[in-house]
Amino acid sequence: MNEPPNAPYTRHDENDAERLDRQWNELLQELRLAQTGTQILFAFLLSIAFQPRFQDADDFTKMVFAGTLITSALAMGLFLAPVSFHRIVFQQRVRHLMIPMADKMAAAGLIFLVAAIAGGLLLALDVVLSRSTALIVCGLVLSWFVVLWYVVPAWVKRAASR
Template sequence: MSERYTRPREDEGERLDRQWNELLQELRLAQTGTQILFAFLLSIAFQQRFQDADAFTHTVFAVTLVTTALAMGLFLAPVSFHRIVFQQKVRDRMIPIADKLAAAGLVFLVAAIAGGLLLAIDVVLSRTVALIVDGVVLICFLLLWYVLPAWVKRNND
């Protein structure tokens, strides 16, 4: 029999503060990685070797750049949201919206990571191997980021 952690009783304001702080910590980590990936991608476009690449590489690059920008926008949206509604006493509505924005950002981040990986591996290995490796890594991400938490949640209820 597993013991469940029981949190000390919190009032509504304390619960909302804790949830907001937890979300901000998660967003800090996600934002940093996404911004580094975005900067890396921007630098690629101006390299001569990239200019000479084929249409497949350019398409993967464009999709990856856009998904990275969308992930970054979704991760930063809660900050903008908070600034606009600051001191409006809407934290109870803001947190669920910010949570959905962060979750959507993670979906785009998975796509961006897969695209960046495909771009890099396609340079050093054959395209077929690059697609296979990218697919395996993508499946690993999906299992770790979505399937495992869903399984734990289902078995914890």
Template sequence: MSNETPAGRYRREQEEEHERLDRHWAELLQELRLAQTGTQILFAFLLSIAFTNRFQDADRFTHDVYAITLVASALAAGLFLAPVSFHRIVFQQKMRDRMIPIASKMTSAGLVFLTLATTGGILLAIDVVLDRRWAIITATGVLLWFVFFWYALPTWIRKTSRNGSDNGDTSGP
């Protein structure tokens, strides 16, 4: 039997909640560091190719794919940076419990746009070296690869897991 008072238990539970939120925020930031780097490199590459002579002479299909890919890349970058801005605005307002789920959704949406941007980048690059039909087939294969490994497999594992998470903590980002 514990000698802990209700007030002591409340303080311990609050500290545990604070520690859990800190851990989730740190995990989310680490994920964002990885996603931001790749997205920024892709975005810089896409910005640079628009000014090449070969791209200027490209057909409508290439320009359309490029525009969609560039916008998807910009949206992904914006969504991956949004939690930083969000944190700056609500910093020291004791809103981490509200901020983390929103930042997590921003990150998930950023991954969707990164999937589209990467697929579009592959389509643009492969269209230069292969027949367009093969470029489309290859880009579709890459898209399906992303959908399987980034969405379908984790969703399946989560649904078939006995407790819904790998450590029993279902309140993650």
């Protein structure tokens, strides 16, 4: 039976346990990508603080750096939390509780990740552009992320629910 292109996606051939396994595997695939990128960003940020030139940076740069390092650490923690969660509750038959919580952790991690990306971009642009230009460009890039990561999916979700 062919469903119309705008029909909601359903799997009639899977039971609840199979659906939970599929959802968990889909979430893990998303987290693998986010975890790797966030860990690389965090490691790069850690190295900046130990560069001799950074010691001469102004207060603005040091505050942006601190905020960026903190938000990347929080993002990394949120992206890794489902792994720890799974390890602790492994074989406890609570996947139906774990998946919604892990989903919220991943969503929160994305918020911190976009803040860390914006902070890292601002740190780099502040070196090569005037500060005001760097702030404007960073704001535009942040807006672009918000549109692609939140506005477009919300629009699609809303359109699909009609």
